[in-house]
Amino acid sequence: MSVIQGLNNLAGATRIGRTSEATQGLKPFLPVDDLSGIDFRRARTRLISLYAQLEELAELANISTRFKLDLPDARSSNGLGLDLSSLAATLNSSEEINASPMSFSPFGPEWDGSSTAELTIGGEYDGANGSGTLEFEVRRAGVHGVDDLRIRVTEPNGDRRNYNVRDHHDPDRQYDLQNGLYFTLGPGALVRRETTSVQVFDNVGAVVNPDNPLGGIRNSNPNLQFGTPGVVDGSFDLNGQNINVSTADTINDVIDRINLSSAGVTATFNAGTEQIDFIQNTTGSVPTIDFANDTSNLLQALKLSSATVTPGVDPEDEQVLDDVAAFSSVVSGDIDINGNLISIDTSADSLAAILDRINNSGADVIASFDSNTQKVVIEAQNAASELIIDSNGTGFFGALNIVEGRVDPEALSSGLSRSRSYAIADAATAAFAQLSSLFRDSTFVGRGENTGQFRTPFESSLRASFGEDIRGELFGLVYDSSTNARRRGDYTTIDRQALTQNLQLRGDAVKDVLINADGTGGLVHDLLRATRQALVGVNQALGLSGTFV
Template sequence: MRGDQGIEVAYATRNVMTVIQTLQNLFSSYQVRSSTQSALSSGPERQVQDNSLTDYRRARFELRQLYEKLETLADLMDVKTRFKLDLPDARSTSGLGLDLTHTAAALNSTEEINATPTSFSVFGPEWNDGSSAAITIGGEYDGSHGTGTLTFEVRRDGTHGEDNLRIRLEDPQGNRISNINIRRNHEEDRQYSLNNGLFLTLGPGSLVDRDTTTIEVFENVGAVVDPNKPLGGIRNNNPNLQYGLPAIADGSFQINGESISVNTSDSISNIIDRINQSNAGVTASFNETTEQLEFLQNTLGAAPTIDLQNDTSNFLQAMKLDGATVVAGIDPETVKTFAEVDAFSGVQSGEIIINDRRIAIDAENDSVTTMIDKINASPAGVIVSFDAQSQEFLIEAEDATTVLEIDGNGTGFFAALNMVEGRVDAEALSNGITRQRSYDIANAFTDLFENVNFLFNDFSFKDRADHTARFRAPFAAAFSALYGDGESGSVFGLRYDGSADASSRGRLIDLDRQTLTTNLQTNGDQVKRFLAGSDGGSGLIQDLLEATRIALSNVSHALGQSGSFIDTYA
């Protein structure tokens, strides 16, 4: 065995000796605090805020999954564990196979904001020898002069509006295209054709004889809008909107009834920010690849939409949104009514019975989601959940001493959920998976760590308040004892990062798969010693089981529920 591996084993063995005592002390502190709080409170324990209640239920579900995965890992490593889950529950015998696609309504520009297949540059070329009457180029290049440089040369100088002026225009080969005669009596904003779809206007000032300037034209390079230039910008501040559409004007338009103001001094990016900061309920963005403006409903599902109305600014037309069609969002089949889902075609309206409590079901209006809410709100004494990953439905008694009994009562509800009806008594449950190859164990660790990291990710819960410490603290204590006082560590490829940033992002612990599988194959006894314990030590698996037991007990206590474990060593 390599020296560094020996250090790992010694380090791990030294630390695991203290973990159970640390966790027991932590659990005792929670029990004392909880008992004191109960004595001081005249109301029931289960008086927690709505968000906290939702978070505790979610944490409880994750902790139960975590415990079962630890038992699976223990079976793979042939590790005997002390505690078993002891809550009567009923679950789907197989996944429901539902379509859980959940999207939001979307609305995009019908094409590129500027779909012109040709282009030119720049809008405002500068004279090379001091002429002050600025040229501005506009129009849509027709490609008739190919790709290259167009040259403008002053052939008759003077002051615009006072003298007759002439500018010679040459193509990329130096051939004259035309002589542009600018008479002193012409209107100052007159457009002079370049005989290729483009035109120029001449600003106030003078032209110097033989002064020159140029622009580039592109036959096969499309025009590109600039979302950061003002909508009413001129010359080289022109945002390059599609030529020929009505000009942007100061005004407004509505999204879902919310008024969005538009000014010619605004850019597309300014309008996007204004939309996203409004109460329109949509997120706008500019897609640089497709050169389109895109709207996405902030609320998932088929009902929320994107409604554009009452444009007085011409903005929607300029963005190619005036003829756009909304792509409706999609509801997952857990949200759709039973009558809408093929898998639930056998469900009938009526009443289901759970623990002698009747709960109404309406096949035309109820869904998996509404029935979960109905059952959880009922006095049946159960907690219902749906695991989107396994697509299994779980009904769990709130009390370890409760008998769970479910009856579809002719509705076909439980049959559609692949659940066996009848009575479920409290009993110890465990998985009996045989020893597998090293990568099976690595897979089990990967699956396990996903649940641990979920519990530490702030975004997993509606309320990120201090109540999360009830289920996080036992794990933090366990990892700290296992990996020492430092913020991070690694043993046999099982990597821990206890920094605040890592834990809040749900990156508390992860796996170096190659290191773990290599050690399992070459140093299996040493790895098992770390996982299962030796010389009175508890090992990683037992420590995490103990942490899970404490966390689950804390959460159950907060929810006003009884214990959830039996001691198999007692």
């Protein structure tokens, strides 16, 4: 008994008549109002149409386990074993943005009294005082720039140094603390005996603050590496896109500006490495990360001016043959397909490029690479033509695991002909569109209020095939139960190209998903059964009897 005969025995035709009681074994529905009746009648029409479309799909899929091809083809006997991963180019700061192994804190210590002339600490600590506290004490009071002032600094070991701040000194003068650090004194007055302190560490490295302004001072200092050029207002180019920089910006502000630009990269501050990490948004060997024309000094400050790009990596079917181990036996020359010579250059051509060249030649064939099976298929474009292939000394077809010579047009394969795959795709598209319409609330008068009675059987059937996730895909058959997909009418859709390719290359596998070999299961079988259940429910809600014979 064929699959369709079995389905017809299960479902058959619907005979409709008025009834006063529910179909045996089903829970009776309450009488429906006029608006609900409109929705149920609309659903019933669609369900009957869906049933017919599913039967057509089942007929087209009801084929023997192995199929004779309409067109001669040559295909790889085994997968090529290529690495098809594709990596994006990356770039990182050449070292920590502030790589100093020692540190101090704070940049702006506060006096413990009413002194208004603020201290600012700068420089790079060299460890001369070990780890400990530098105490600052006002020994001679007065107004900075008016009076002669004196500040005493006591080091962690108790040694003291006096610093005279003369009235004629430059207001921005730096006073050397003899340990790599210095202090400056701001405008205002100092009060005698007032103190403040700074902690120095010879075993704790300096850390940049990505949230402080690039031009920040005292305790707003971002702590960039001492000795690098100061950041100024300006800009730099990244992949040809101009990125503005202001001293009021933080590092994170600039990162956000990069990510919102058209530079095609994503930048992040890596707190673990204290570097800026960049990754190209497009994978492959060609897209890069290129900085130029920095007028802000920011690239030097972020250790990017000498950073080196790690190029992206193409999948091996897009790399030149000489770089791929699977093609190490191939040499440059001409391959012969149906008497047409097609050149290959192992130092310049990839598998993808050669297949394109074959397709654009006069050989009257279509060559393709299936990334799932990792097999190459070369198919004649009409059933009457012969397919004759010859590596012609290059070893190309041997590397593809394809037998050379004349290919019999009647050779057996597990794939479907192109014309049959198109017919099945047409039927699947129609059925899935009809099914999707049953889940689009906007097409019903009561929106989603009355739809649960006929949707539930389909939801169970689809989950059985696609799994419990919100979205699933099988060989180009797509299921998406999200709210947005239902609203768009994309509850069930078809990726036509993927479905037809899978039918042509893996027809048996697709058939097993659609209808099991014994005709008792599979997606189409389950959807037919769900349609029948939904029709029974809708008929019952409308007060009709629906009998399947």
